[in-house]
Amino acid sequence: MASNGGDKKLHIVMFPWLAFGHFFPNLELAKLIAQKGHLISFVSTPRNIDRLPKLPPNLASHLQFIKLPLPKLHNLPDNAEATTDVPYNVVPFLKKAYDALEPPLTSFLESSNPDWIFYDFAPYWVGPLASKLGIKSVFFSIFTAPAMGFLGSPSGLVGTDPIRKKPENFLVPPPWVSFPTTVAFRYFEIMRISDSLSDDNESGVSDMYRMGAGIENCDIVAIRSCSEFEPEWIQVLENIYRKPVLPVGQLPSTTYDDNEKEEEKNDTWRWVKDWLDQQRKGTVVYVAFGSEAKPSQEEVREIALGLEKSGLPFFWVLRIQRGPYDEDVLKLPDGFSDRIRGRGVVCTSWAPQLRILGHESVGGFLTHSGWTSVVEAIQKSKPLVLLTFLADQGLNARVLEEKRMGYSIPRDERDGSFTSDSVAESLRLVLVEEEGRIYREKIKEVKDLFVNKERQDRYVNDLLAYLEEYKKTKLGAKAG
Structure with a gap:
């Protein structure tokens, strides 16, 4: 040393x-x-x-x-x-x-x-x-x-x-x-x-x-x-x-590759990678809200329907409960899994976030604005769609909005509610539309500052x- x-x-x-x-x-x-x-x-x-x-x-x-x-x-x-x-x-x-x-x-x-x-x-x-x-x-x-x-x-x-x-x-x-x-x-x-x-x-x-x-x-x-x-x-x-x-x-x-020898993690990455490999470059929405944030049942419904309406392929890491003692177990809307079969994946267990973000088929990240997730997205040059839940996430989101590094899903100021339409429109804006090009470019511009x-x-x-x-x-x- x-x-x-x-x-x-x-x-x-x-x-x-x-x-x-x-x-x-x-x-x-x-x-x-x-x-x-x-x-x-x-x-x-x-x-x-x-x-x-x-x-x-x-x-x-x-x-x-x-x-x-x-x-x-x-x-x-x-x-x-x-x-x-x-x-x-x-x-x-x-x-x-x-x-x-x-x-x-x-x-x-x-x-x-x-x-x-x-x-x-x-x-x-x-x-x-x-x-x-x-x-x-x-x-x-x-x-x-x-x-x-x-x-x-x-x-x-x-x-x-x-x-x-x-x-x-x-x-x-x-x-x-x-x-x-x-x-x-x-x-x-x-x-x-x-x-x-x-x-x-x-x-x-x-x-x-x-x-x-x-x-x-x-x-x-x-x-x-x-x-x-x-x-x-x-x-x-x-x-x-x-x-x-x-x-x-x-x-x-930073990851140490020997980690990946842990069988369970390796198996998870194998099937995730197989699915990502089948998607077109830059089209997949990766959705994850960290280990702290848990959306309400109503929020899960709007996110799910928004992903469906967006027409984009997606990989959603959804924590349906906070530990085994959480009695409030989240459910997906009726019929959702059938309707999105082949286009979307909902993963309710651990997933290798950094590796997923690094895959070329991923075009953007719907995130809670927790700073570790933000840094990982920037590491892998993925534009950000923001949906805050608690703690410092709102303040982080303002910084990202101010610097045009992320776009927040429009919400009701009083109760924070949002619609599936606003989810779909925000995702398409940041991943696909010309108007959202600034978000895709800004993330690449700041990358060197972060990594x-x-x-x-x-x-x-x-x-x-x-x-x-x-x-x-x-x-x-x-x-x-």
């Missing part, structure tokens, strides 16, 4: 929130740092670690997985260790169990004595814990700079900011953003996540408070972003956080240089 001079290597702990949209960016950053010869301890629960992709052999000695069993909670089903395992209303109990990892994490940190810990938005208690143990801390945001900039300062997030008291206040850009932008929530988007703004949930702590306290109590903030793509938003973060904000690049997904290996490498080198220098400066100050 290449080393930067004779410097002592860093030992960095990473502690992501229990969601696959959080594991993967953390793991990509962990792999990039491990490649430089530093030691990473990636901490999560046993079942989640077992579900992560295998590592390339050359990283095995630099990236270790640490399994901390998730404490048992009365309201949390057995084997539920990630958001994908439970219905949306059970996620607060998952946060409560995650908060109960503080004692075992403390023991691990005391025994391993790392230099730094990178933590996610949920464990708001890690900053003070690290500080008490003499460990430096990084709040690592997998949310983008525009999303974080829109949400505001740590003091505002923990609830001492007078400006935004009602959901309606989130429908316009805030006063601390000094440039013109459309980045804001739509009414239905903020109402769908209004529970995360309040402390009145089963975990007892709002997502906003978790985030604000996490930022307030860290030494530095690292963010999944690149300054060439959104410099003005990174500046907003520096202004409102009043501490160093380091972009770490877009962290495009350029040298640029990504530079971000990681800059981050590591900063971490090393910061540590030295603080130690020097202590000695002095």
Whole structure:
């Protein structure tokens, strides 16, 4: 492994929130740092670690997985260790169990004595814990700079900011953003996540408070972003956080081919590829809404009928339930499967997203706007049709609309409803029609910003240089 001079290597702990949209960016950053010869301890629960992709052999000695069993909670089903395992209303109990990892994490940190810990938005208690143990801390945001900039300062997030008291206040850009932008929530988007703004949930702590306290109590903030793509938003973060904000690049997904030797995954890809091979180049709509978002029954109906009306071939990865304890199992419209046989596939299990997006028959991606999915689409030059559901997805969609990188399906502002006709028209616009050419071209234009290996490498080198220098400066100050 290449080393930067004779410097002592860093030992960095990473502690992501229990969601696959959080594991993967953390793991990509962990792999990039491990490649430089530093030691990473990636901490999560046993079942989640077992579900992560295998590592390339050359990283095995630099990236270790640490399994901390998730404490048992009365309201949390057995084997539920990630958001994908439970219905949306059970996620607060998952946060409560995650908060109960503080004692075992403390023991691990005391025994391993790392230099730094990178933590996610949920464990708001890690900053003070690290500080008490003499460990430096990084709040690592997998949310983008525009999303974080829109949400505001740590003091505002923990609830001492007078400006935004009602959901309606989130429908316009805030006063601390000094440039013109459309980045804001739509009414239905903020109402769908209004529970995360309040402390009145089963975990007892709002997502906003978790985030604000996490930022307030860290030494530095690292963010999944690149300054060439959104410099003005990174500046907003520096202004409102009043501490160093380091972009770490877009962290495009990398796969290690030995993974594909896992029989089940190989078999899935084999039949998916056979079907894609039979379709015309650039005509297939790939539809997937990530591991978090689950459409309502009404939304599934309109999406299905919209795909049917579009006349385009499609491959739809549909999560019909969030884990085995979700009683609300989604159903396709009567007769739909017969009518689309041969033209469309609905897959209700895991599918290899990056490989599907890379297939030449895929012409576009109907997505929830989760940033990992967005980055993967850009990696494979596929234009985006957007249908947001929760969390930061609305803010991501505004950025993509603003930059003409994605087109949002028209919806009712109040309740977020949409029609099958608007689904069909949006898909045809972005994949087929002359008017939508801008979306097909823009994605190709920005690709280099997102996937350029040298640029990504530079971000990681800059981050590591900063971490090393910061540590030295603080130690020097202590000695002095």
